[in-house]
Amino acid sequence: MKIALDAMGGDFAPDTPIIGAINALKCFPDIELILVGNEPIIKDIFYKKEGSAVEQRVEFLHASQVISMEDPAIDSVRHKKDSSISRCVELVKNGKAEAIVSAGNTGAVVAASTIFLKTLPGISRAGIASVIPTEKNPFILIDSGAIIDSTPENLLDFAIMGSIYSKKILGVSNPRVGLLSIGTENIKGNELTRGAFKLLSKTHLNFVGNIEGRDLFENPVDVVVCDGFVGNVVLKTSESVATAVVRWLKREFTKNPIRILGALLAKGAFDSVKKKTNYEEYGGALLLGIRGTCIIAHGSSTPKAICNAIKVAREALIQKVNHIIIEEIKAHHELVEDQKTSSLPIA
Incomplete structure (x- = not known):
């Protein structure tokens, strides 16, 4: 499974997300990561932090812009189209990644995910x-x-x-x-x-x-x-x-x-x-209801927190959480319709 990591997101980026990514790759041999951010900078940090041991399961995607914690969510998504957050979401939208992990601006991650990926069927x-x-x-x-x-x-x-x-x-x-x-x-x-x-x-x-x-x-x-x-x-x-x-x-x-x-x-x-x-210990929060898997990590995440956030993304994909949500929402709607039908007066 392939996960896109916002390497520029968080208070201690890009070092912390990259170290967390290397640790996750060592812990979970079934994952691949796409590190998104300023490519020359994140590549340099990756290899300085001994990432060469797992480099065969890593790709790099350049993003020239960063959405800061102070940036307004929707405006930043609209005007910073080459940000690391937007590029991560784009990877999932285009089927090149299955999940997103970011410790960046929460509002921007939510906005980008809901605008470009849309919500699951039956979820508003x-x-x-x-x-x-x-x-x-x-x-x-x-x-x-x-x-x-x-x-x-x-x-x-x-x-x-x-x-x-x-x-x-x-x-x-x-x-x-x-x-x-x-x-x-x-x-x-x-x-x-x-x-x-x-x-x-x-x-x-x-x-x-x-x-x-x-x-x-x-x-x-x-x-x-x-x-x-x-x-x-x-x-x-x-x-x-x-x-x-x-x-x-x-x-x-x-x-x-x-x-x-x-x-x-x-x-x-x-x-x-x-x-x-x-x-x-808990890594990050899962943004539920979108057509994709998105983990929002704490802004002050440590490498351990980033590693565990990637773990949550991995578990959500393995357990097919989105598929089950679609089935459960559909079943509920059918239940509501049945209740409406049964309550109608008999002619």
């Missing part, structure tokens, strides 16, 4: 599925920032796609789906969540109803459904809290020798928690 809007760790098992948060204004039908699609991701990538046999709202009762929430609740209640999904913010980590479900505005706030707040707690603990444990000793004794437990909450 794509959603970002982020993996959020908890004490026991991670859950899928969808949408975590692809679209700001959603409809109840969009949230229904997110629930179906998130459930498939949970099954096929995380290995959950019967994912519990929760709708993020301000109360567990079905009458709570705004017009969007109340409408989505009605739609989700009619599906064959394992829908457990509304969940509140406090349930995310205290009583987590497997798939949390929300609109992109709320999801992005939840995602960034969770990341910030995790970072802040670690920083607070470090400060407290270094205030006196006794606490330092206690920290040393508890090092194993701290390391375990750190590993669970480390975004590097």
Whole structure:
């Protein structure tokens, strides 16, 4: 399988994406990579980082432009047609690659993917599925920032796609789906969540109803459904809290020798928690609903995170996630039509 990697995307590009790419090629012998970016620069880094051992499974594609994190998403896609992000998407569109991995501008990756690749049959809007760790098992948060204004039908699609991701990538046999709202009762929430609740209640999904913010980590479900505005706030707040707690603990444990000793004794437990909450372990978020496979990695991704993002792309291709989404969406539409027919009055 061939994956296009945005070698210019991320806070530490191009070094970090290239090192992550070399590590992924060593870990997964069944993949090939196309490194997209300023060709002379990325080639030089590739060989300096001992990429010659895997060079037979690497291609380089020159892109003269870079979309920065500050660039407006849609405008940058339109005016920077030779950017590394646009060229990655173009490779998938033309069938020269099966997946995209980028740690670059999230808005630009979403815009380019949805504009040029289009959405899958039956899907009106794509959603970002982020993996959020908890004490026991991670859950899928969808949408975590692809679209700001959603409809109840969009949230229904997110629930179906998130459930498939949970099954096929995380290995959950019967994912519990929760709708993020301000109360567990079905009458709570705004017009969007109340409408989505009605739609989700009619599906064959394992829908457990509304969940509140406090349930995310205290009583987590497997798939949390929300609109992109709320999801992005939840995602960034969770990341910030995790970072802040670690920083607070470090400060407290270094205030006196006794606490330092206690920290040393508890090092194993701290390391375990750190590993669970480390975004590097999960690689990147899958943009679900497009005609292709797209992984959006964290802007501050390390080589390990890039390697794991490529791993997620590989698993999504192996598990044929998009094919299953098409089948599940079609089956749901047929179910809705059957329900409409059965509810018609008998003449």
